Amino acid sequence: MMINRRTFSTALVAGVATSLLAGSHTARAQTAPKVRNVVLVHGAYADGSCWSEVVGLLQQAGLNATVVQHPLTTLEAGVEATRRAIALQDGPTVLVGHSFAGMIVSEAGMDPKVSSLVYVAARAPDAGEDYTALAKTFAAPPASAGLVWSAGYGKLSEEAFLRDFAGDIPREKARILYAVQGPISDKLFTGKTTQAAWRSKPSWYAVSTEDRTINPDLERFMAKRMNAKTIEVKASHLSLISHADVIAELISQAAGSLS
Template identity: 45%
Template sequence: MSFPSLRSAVAHAAAALCLVAGAVTTAQAAPVKNVVLVHGAFVGGAGWRPVYDILTRDGYKVTLVQEPLTSFKDDVTATKRVLDSLDGPCVLVGHSYGGAIITEAGNDEHVKSLVYIAAHALDAGETEVSNGKLYPNATPHQDVVKTADDYLYLNPADYPRDFAADMPIAQAEFEAHAQMPTAAAVFTSQIPDPAWRVKPTFYMVAKADKIINPDLERMYAKRAHAHTVEIAGASHSVYETHPQEVAALIEQAAQGAGQ
């Protein structure tokens, strides 16, 4: 091959490599369009409706997990069932106990980033109970009622004050009487391989949370090297009472999750 021909071949090869590299970069930079929302203890998925409405309006495909709250294994299985149904990568979002669920289920290959909304981001060897002892919350223990078959729920009379202080009282009282009792055992479940150690993480601290101590939330966010926002005056129901801020954080995770 003559020198001009060789130079032309090299030039064409270099151009082809640039096109391939550009395509890969574009694919990596493409925002994730699937969002999976996981609720916490004592509540159902309906509380995500305000966030769902914002995200779907903005073009995201949003799926809610309705975990049974019968065991940690069952709840993770319910979440993985949804993840298996997706047609592409997703942002996985958890509120409260839902954070423990996404910390385990987030190891799924569909999950590109994690978003914790006033949620537990447990490390190996930790439980919600053990961390709660290190960072006590503001909810009196007598507010938690235990059933004969070892399920827990919050005393409806105390629910508005402790779980949803920034929610309209009529809505808080309705949710207090629509609680999903949660198996007590889920709060002592351990996670051997936390997903936040290897995946991009975002965290929202509810500064007036009486269920999870805000300082515990800050600890979770700091050690996960999470992009963190704090919402002043927000109760544990921040995902319902501040849907604009929650949706904005999720969208931020989606925009950066593919990079």
């Protein structure tokens, strides 16, 4: 499906996504420079293939999309891999993160090439903030109980993955995603960002209202705190797959490709 200016408006009318919390950030968002480069970063329990459908839509819209494959070992390793991808871009770049990758985006987003940030059901800590402690101030999401550890690496059980991570994905497709999920190191979630790029860069946020991996109220809190242009998507944690068109449209807005 070709992205066009009517797609997002139609989604809004249909109730798929609703703009929230724009506030004073609206003026900043409207002045984001028009860019053609997009770098997308995957979260935990996934790999870069989770962006495939979004990438196809961005390419149809004339954007140059690059997906980072990072090792899910440490925050620092993810940031390093992302910085390498940004360095290869030929100009201003939109940096997009899903889930855990919101931390990577917050850190690597300080790169001068990064013109704007997009968070998709993502962590968005402040500089030096203990995200785990922040998350504990909200009700624990069900997925966390399904994490199984072995020899220093963890994966979601199949039941937790299908029900709590990919709840609105057709079961056959979700089982394929389960099979390729990336195991996470027990050090991955211990890292803290040293910078918060969203404090100085225009930011967008897609809240997943049916999320069972990150509490939707925590997502709303982080989006409001960063003064992001925010939409709500009736989706599981994997809105980038179940509602790829809405996520691609949001990224296109961040790129300034929509008037």
